Amino acid sequence: MTDQRPASWTATSSQPTRLLPSADDSRHQSVSASAPLSGLAVAGLVLAFVAAPLGLVLSLIALGMTGRGRERGRSLAVGGTVVGGLGTLVILLAVLGAAANAGAGGVVTADPAPALPGSASATPPPATPAPPPATPPTPAPAIPAPPPTTPPLTIPAPGASGVGTPVADGEFTFTVTGIQRLGTTVRNGVFTETAQGEFVLVTVTVTNTGDEARDLVAGYQKLYDDAGRLYEVTDAWLALPNADRSVFENINPGNTVTDAPLLFDVPPGTVIDRIELHDIFYSAGVSVLLD
Helix, strand or coil, X not given: CCCCCCCCCXXXXXXXXXXXXXXXXXHHHHHHHHCCECHHHHHHHHHHHXXXXXXXHHHHHHHHHHHCCCCECHHHHHHHHHHHXXXXXXXXXXXXHHHHHHHHHCCCCCCCCCCCCCCCCCCCCCXXXXXXXXXXXXXXXXXXXXXXXXXXXXXXXXXXXXXXXXXXXXXXXXXXXXXXXXXXXXXXXXXXXXXXXXXXXEEEEEXXXXXXXXXXXXXXXXXXECCXXXXXXXXXXXXXXXXXXCCEEEECCCCEEEEEEEEEEECCCCCEEEEEEXXXXXXXXXXXXXX
């Protein structure tokens, strides 16, 4: 029996042919195995759960980086893309739904058209009531003349004492020992200061009657003139001879600071009424008359 197979038919082995990887494939596998994990892929997957649009962008960038074999983590990039895309879609749908609800709330509905005369639903217009009878105008009441003005009374501050009298506020006992006008310039050999108006110096002796050290702060003390205007201690205290006791002095329990200077800058000729002394800035304070 002759072989009837065509000439183009060639015998093949029954054993399967084994395909060997090429040199390029081996090099690609070694690069992929040693490539670093893509940080963008990790960040994109994490952010896809908390900030979907940003996670989607990072994951798409990571897809391109891992697709070229330079970095690992393609599966992370794919997961971040899916999660980020779904999250972004949900956000877009929510925004569009909110915009639609806001637009629906502002829709103005047209009033129904009035019925035509003669139709079944037409109703006659209501009769116009007759105007009420005219009444004579009421004369305006006479406005009495204002009483003659009198100058305001000067009322001293409640509980005010005078110079030389001890007064207490909080843990401090104050005694005003003097008040004097220093003119327009003060100097101590190191600093020289010029007043906007004129300097007024008030000296105060302070005793700490509490059970712990306290700070005497000049900035808490206020000066008032006879018109009730308030003046604060001026920065020119640096030019005083005993400036170290003027702004900040720590007084231990039972100790006394004598003649601590408080310097104020007031308009020339100002009539000084009183000084308000404070243990601390939020205390009620105590007033001492200086006139």
